[in-house]
Amino acid sequence: MIIKGGIVYDPANGIYGDEMDLFIDKGRMVEAAKGEEIDARGLLVMPGGVDAHSHIAGKKVNTGRIMRPDDARIGTEPRTAVCRPSTGYTVPNCYAMGYRYARMGYTTAFEAATPILEARHTHEELEEIPIIDKGALTLFGNNWQVMECVRDKDLTKLAAYVAWGLRAAKGYGVKIVNPGGGEAWGFGGNVKSQNDIVPNFDVTPAEIIVGLAKANEMLNLPHSIHLHFNNLGKPGNYTTAIETLDLLKDLKPSRMRQVVHVAHMQFSAYGGTSWRDFESKAPAIADYFNCHNHATMDMGQLLFGSATTMTADAPLEYGNARLTHNKWSNHDIELEESSGVVPMVYNRKMLVNAVQWAIGLELALLVKDPWKVLMTTDHPNGSPFVNYPEVITLLMSKPKRDLEMATLHEQVPKRTTLAGMEREMDWTDIAIMTRAAPARVLGLEDKGHLGPGADGDVSIYDLRPEEVDTSLDHVLVKKALANAKYTIKGGVVVSKEGQILATPPGRTFWVDAAVPQADTDRLMVDLEEKFAKYYSIQIANYAVQDAYLPHAQIIRAGLPVLSEVA
Amino acid sequence: MRTITIAPKNAFRISVEAENISTDKFAPLTLSQINSLVVWQGNRQKTLSDLFTVEGDDAPATTEETTIKLIGDYSQVKRIGEGMTAGVVEVQGNVGMHAGNNMKGGLLSIAGNADDWLAREMRGGKVIVMGNAGNYLGGGYRGEKCGMRGGEIEVRGNAGAYLGEHLCGGSIRILGDAGDFPGAANQGGTIFIGGSTYLPGAEMSKGTITVKGEAKVLPSFLKTEIVQVDGLAFQKYTGDNVDNGKGELMVGVGSS
Ligand SMILES: [Zn+2]
Numbered sequence: 125m126i127i128k129g130g131i132v133y134d135p136a137n138g139i140y141g142d143e144m145d146l147f148i149d150k151g152r153m154v155e156a157a158k159g160e161e162i163d164a165r166g167l168l169v170m171p172g173g174v175d176a177h178s179h180i181a182g183k184k185v186n187t188g189r190i191m192r193p194d195d196a197r198i199g200t201e202p203r204t205a206v207c208r209p210s211t212g213y214t215v216p217n218c219y220a221m222g223y224r225y226a227r228m229g230y231t232t233a234f235e236a237a238t239p240i241l242e243a244r245h246t247h248e249e250l251e252e253i254p255i256i257d258k259g260a261l262t263l264f265g266n267n268w269q270v271m272e273c274v275r276d277k278d279l280t281k282l283a284a285y286v287a288w289g290l291r292a293a294k295g296y297g298v299k300i301v302n303p304g305g306g307e308a309w310g311f312g313g314n315v316k317s318q319n320d321i322v323p324n325f326d327v328t329p330a331e332i333i334v335g336l337a338k339a340n341e342m343l344n345l346p347h348s349i350h351l352h353f354n355n356l357g358k359p360g361n362y363t364t365a366i367e368t369l370d371l372l373k374d375l376k377p378s379r380m381r382q383v384v385h386v387a388h389m390q391f392s393a394y395g396g397t398s399w400r401d402f403e404s405k406a407p408a409i410a411d412y413f414n415c416h417n418h419a420t421m422d423m424g425q426l427l428f429g430s431a432t433t434m435t436a437d438a439p440l441e442y443g444n445a446r447l448t449h450n451k452w453s454n455h456d457i458e459l460e461e462s463s464g465v466v467p468m469v470y471n472r473k474m475l476v477n478a479v480q481w482a483i484g485l486e487l488a489l490l491v492k493d494p495w496k497v498l499m500t501t502d503h504p505n506g507s508p509f510v511n512y513p514e515v516i517t518l519l520m521s522k523p524k525r526d527l528e529m530a531t532l533h534e535q536v537p538k539r540t541t542l543a544g545m546e547r548e549m550d551w552t553d554i555a556i557m558t559r560a561a562p563a564r565v566l567g568l569e570d571k572g573h574l575g576p577g578a579d580g581d582v583s584i585y586d587l588r589p590e591e592v593d594t595s596l597d598h599v600l601v602k603k604a605l606a607n608a609k610y611t612i613k614g615g616v617v618v619s620k621e622g623q624i625l626a627t628p629p630g631r632t633f634w635v636d637a638a639v640p641q642a643d644t645d646r647l648m649v650d651l652e653e654k655f656a657k658y659y660s661i662q663i664a665n666y667a668v669q670d671a672y673l674p675h676a677q678i679i680r681a682g683l684p685v686l687s688e689v690a
Numbered sequence: 691m692r693t694i695t696i697a698p699k700n701a702f703r704i705s706v707e708a709e710n711i712s713t714d715k716f717a718p719l720t721l722s723q724i725n726s727l728v729v730w731q732g733n734r735q736k737t738l739s740d741l742f743t744v745e746g747d748d749a750p751a752t753t754e755e756t757t758i759k760l761i762g763d764y765s766q767v768k769r770i771g772e773g774m775t776a777g778v779v780e781v782q783g784n785v786g787m788h789a790g791n792n793m794k795g796g797l798l799s800i801a802g803n804a805d806d807w808l809a810r811e812m813r814g815g816k817v818i819v820m821g822n823a824g825n826y827l828g829g830g831y832r833g834e835k836c837g838m839r840g841g842e843i844e845v846r847g848n849a850g851a852y853l854g855e856h857l858c859g860g861s862i863r864i865l866g867d868a869g870d871f872p873g874a875a876n877q878g879g880t881i882f883i884g885g886s887t888y889l890p891g892a893e894m895s896k897g898t899i900t901v902k903g904e905a906k907v908l909p910s911f912l913k914t915e916i917v918q919v920d921g922l923a924f925q926k927y928t929g930d931n932v933d934n935g936k937g938e939l940m941v942g943v944g945s946s
Contacts, residue, residue: 194833450835 127162130169131589133555136573140552148580151614166588170555172231172581174572176562177422178503180221181235181249183242184434187453187465188215207624214432214504222254226619229583229608235260239460243293247672255618259633262295266306268459271325274335283339284643292667294634297347298340301436303332306462314439318368343637344378344681346567352387357440359396362405388424388502390484404483404540410490420565422498425484425515427507428472438462478532482540489547494556513605519549521598580615583608631677638682694746695759702766704732709769713756713777721748753777771798790817814841825850828862854881873899894930894937902942
């Protein structure tokens, strides 16, 4: 395949809006190829989009669907010759997830939180999401085995458990959600800071985070730890964020990437002492990111309208349910996690919601290096991912932000710094925040760029970067981003002008990390006892079988010297 | 005034989804354009003229000036008058499920009976049923927090169970009996039931429910005073106290 004459943005390879031809052969980018020609003359061309934090599969997504038949009604689309039927808006069915990402020019999305015990369900759903490539992060932050290893300062056993857990869950990386708090919630409690003792375990959240970060680097995993802070969603929580990040600043990464990725930073950049004096602390957070290089974040942008909050942070969801009097699902995951789901409507006339909206944008605009900030809405917590074009145009257009600001609570300019912010992002910034950076943050070497050997994932938009004024023509830009002119996945045109043309199955990435057998042997003694005493299932039935991942893509990790041992 | 008359060509064994039979959809179209509007029968897409005969004035008119007359049996035809904002839809027989749902204005009059979900999530306008109505009249569809928010519904006969579930506004008047749980989770609408019912107002937080006949009242309602309305005595209750509700429930005294 030849893509002719596009204006290409491929920041990972130092290409910033050059007119050039691209070639794809056997699903990969190459230097030259023959075949089908796609006319992209003068049009915006970028690598396929990569979403590093989204909730697209698994038990909590499905709980959201079950709780929200009202949501299923929105976004219903009948089947076509190519597509199966779509339903839903904040919690779409599996098919719709694939079609809607593909229409926007996205070709990869990662599910951000799966307990090992429920990973089988996650993979059943991931397999049913067509077109896009996927992966799932595995939850470790409230796991009994993890906390015991941390308490005993047995780092090699902890690394062995992380490797074992990733293999059992067919997971991609280490997710930590409100460490210690999810376990405390099993007894109706929570932790109030990263230095609180987790009930019954004699460890602190700080020790869990640092322990898992060390194990992560010991295992040379492609992704860093992926962290949802303690106190997320609470006024005044920005100090927790900064103090927690400071715990990790001297750790050496095992690869060319961050040591910690912060999930949906917006929800942890809050000032004030209550919702009454609630204000943005985005400038303090951005300042920290500008002065340090060990951390990246994704925005977790909130948009007005319908959302469904879902997280392993169960005490947070209890608070949401109390606040909104809305439906609430609360769930305990044995020795591993807790979780909750609450539907939500964000209202532009509510001061708190309006400030939250501004904080996400402030963070992205104040952090100078776009490689440190991924564009996300923490789908569907801040807004469904179909609204990414709205977020992108807000970042690119000050007039659009001003138009929105004019409709918000009058206090917003006093409680945030957004009104005075002149920065307008360009296509290089956007290509980094939606393609190059998420791929680098996740450690996906063949994603997010268009160099030879990269996956043949390309999106072409009906926009002429050399003509369109992204500041003034934001309506046009948003429309063009919503339906790519072409989305090419692995060298196949999967979507054209919003029409899905082909639905190849996507791959699922997971990480197999090698560790010394002796460490695994020590670990198994602990695990066999836990399964015998506490788990509701047998250890032999615990791990996700290979049959659940017919399109698996295994990435090897672990200490290189150990690869022969395992 | 433009009048368009529609009649089914055959009796439908498989039900028809016909949200396009509405004054708003018809108003700007000529007859031949109306004929080619999409309807679904089961999983087959069809045009209106495949299933119905369409007659009347050819020239487009405003929605206010549009009247649709439905002749014959529509008990297997769903979603008639969905979202209509003005004009009149006159059904001379029975009508299928979800008629007048999300209606915002105008008049939907039904000479026969209406099936379930009539005028669910209605915002405004008026619905009159000369016969009986099915379950979930004026309610909110599965998962929805608000049912009817405005407008008026009148049923001359009886209504089924769960009428006005999640009611957020507007008024519903049933002259006959109502099935179980009328006004469940009522958040601010008004319901009048001329006959009898069972367990009205469960989980209601606001609004008023008046039952002229007999009603079994939930134990979570607090009995207050006897009040006179239009010369009739009613026992007043407040509740539902399970949800700290401030709703008013009035049940006729001495009718039994
Ligand atoms: Zn998330």
